[in-house]
Amino acid sequence: MDRRYFLKQVMLWSAGLTAAIPNFRIVPELLAMEKQPPKVIHAKGKDYYALVARVLEPFGGIGKFVKTGDNVVIKPNMAWDRSPDQAANTHPLVVKALVEQSLDAGAKRIMVFDRTCNEQRRCYVNSGIQQAMESIKDKRLKYYHPDTRKFVPVNIESGKAVNRLEIYKDALDADTYINVPVAKHHSLSKLTLGLKNSMGVLGGNRGNMHHNLGQKLADLATVVRPKLTVIDATRILLRNGPQGGNIDDVKILDTVVASADPVACDAFATTLFDMKPEEISSTVAAYKMGLGEMDLARMQITRA
């Protein structure tokens, strides 16, 4: 019995013993233990659908993250009533590619949802993601609007700025959680990337997250742990984020970034805006909590 197997068994067996409110205890030492330079893969191309497969290839394809029989959550950013070219939401083709690859990898159930900022139906429709999902004829794919009954209060044991949040049940229960943010400007957090996108699984008054946003996002990241982060930077919003609306504020990059390390993925994506990872408070806070790497020099950054 090696150490990793032991820890895995402990986690699995203790999972069933948690009380009504699940507690999450991710100690930095435990995370630090298996630290290798995280892989960050980025790729450029006009065909956004094919781009996703390309960027996942160095990891060994999506099969590395999605196992047969898994319940998979794919969480895009579709928070705004904006069209794909306005770069406020994840590109529908990126989401579609991830869904279809996960289906091929044998996922039992794929759930796609977001708690939106604008009216929910308008966001799903005008982001183009609803139409992309409708085009996938597979019963294992469920895309739906969050059900208010299913936000469960979660204690965040290692939280420094927030110790309790309401989190969507499906996101907590998933075997594989794939975070698919769009990279864009945000005037408070400067950029919204992977960690910020996790706010889409929160219930309650999310406005309160904005007071000390960076630390609170890091606290949230101790609980919502994506196995894979795919950042959509096919087109990025430079100003007037997070919802934009003006095509002049959009820059076409044709880029997708992927990593199993949520912090490293955010840190690298920051450089696409000619900014440094240290400028993003959530990246710094998450790094300090041992949730991932932010030093670009200590990553295996590869272009695929």
Place this chain on the structure above:
Amino acid sequence: MPECKSLGPEKFMKKKSTKLRHWRQLSQILCFILFLFLFIKTDYSGEDNIPYAVNILFRIDPFLAASVSLANKTLISLMWPCLIFIGLTFFLGRFFCGWICPMGALLDSIHGFIPHINQGYKTRYHSLKYYLLGFLLIAAFFGLPAAGYLDPFSILVRSLALSVYPALNVLATSFFTFTYQQMPEWVNMLTEPVYASLKSTILPFRQNHYELTFVSFFILLSIFALERLERRFFCRNACPVGAFYAIVARFTLMRGRGGSKCGKCRNCMTVCRMGAIDEERNISLLDCNLCMDCVDMCPGSKIFFGLQPKAVATPAFGLSRRTFISSLAAGAALPFFLDARTMAKRPDPYLVRPPGALPENEFLNRCVRCGECMKVCIGNGLQPTFLSAGLEGMFSPRLQSRTGYCEYNCTLCGQVCPTGALTELTLAQKHITKIGNIFFDKNRCLPYAKGIPCIVCEEHCPTPDKAIQFREAHVLNSKEEKVLVKQPYVIDERCIGCGICETKCPLPGPSAVRVTSAGETRNPQNALPTQSLPY
């Protein structure tokens, strides 16, 4: 109803006549289902435009058409479908009330639960509806729009939209939340699919919350309660649409003839839901809604309906000249009190009207308080006004931004307005239609008052070049630390007053940013101070 014309008395077999009444019931049921269907479809459907004429019920209403046209001294072209029903009434009499009207169908269906206390066939305030009609039309002409208070469709749709429908959703949600949280898994296997299918069909997409929920509900309830006094009390005594149709029906071609040489059992008189048959078995054209019950009940099959202009005497309205003139006089005089109120000089600054609303007076004149816009508002921002637009403005829509906001890319309210009180705006027009302007309360706003970073308002501001901007400032927070925060401010020229900032402001209680009607496009008197010409 062509079948009623062809049948003479001698051809009436008991079986056939039963069928006639059933046709009427079928028509009522179908019309009511259509009405509910259109009501539910008054919602965002995944497209920017609503594919159905969901407001058709109001556009076939001749009373509203007359009232709104008089109020605006112009013919409202949106209301042309009412001409069809005026035309049909010339041939068929008040068939609308018996065969089509959803309020009538509802009253007929609850009749069994609320039996009248004494002889229901006597109409007490028969003439009241004519006085009301006269009063409402004259008042509308002189500038007191009150048609929506008594119009049966306004009452019905409003109370469904503001109270019954959201309450139904509360009921369903609490039931299925209970089963979801408390019941074992196998129960959920049954209940969850039921809930999902209800949600996708009859339940609203989201839980809306409204002002005046109880008031709207009680108005409907009181119409039900009046059934205790007489069957169809509202239709007989108060309904202005019925009164309008009664006047047209006076000249109708199709008339019912009672048994003048019958056995005087007076079954017809007691069974008549409208109290249209008198002791002498004359059927009044003004009241008969062609329900065909009497045809069924007559043991001698003496009653029949047909084209017989001369055979039946034209009844009188039975109005007192003095009362009628008084009601007209009241209608002409009351409007002049309106402008004597302070609100004529100083309107409520928080009374923000929906985008596309006409200037206030014209808007109130056209608005029939039907509640369609509040039903369709996907942000749940449109709320019925209570008293801030005056007594006559009750139930007119206003944007209450703390409850919900006006969605930037949505133009549904203008699409469903049956009278054009809200103009139908294109998306491009909507984006530059200013319904108000925001003001920050620096005593509450976190970056100003407490040195806490926030700017949720700026994040949500939907204009492509954000109307809410911020300045970075070093301030002392409550721990006496010097912190750098972003303090929001508004650029008036960009703000359209959608109110999303007020809705999303994370402060408990009142928002630190509030929308007022200042600067609204429709009223130049309400302009904001500027140093130069905007744009």
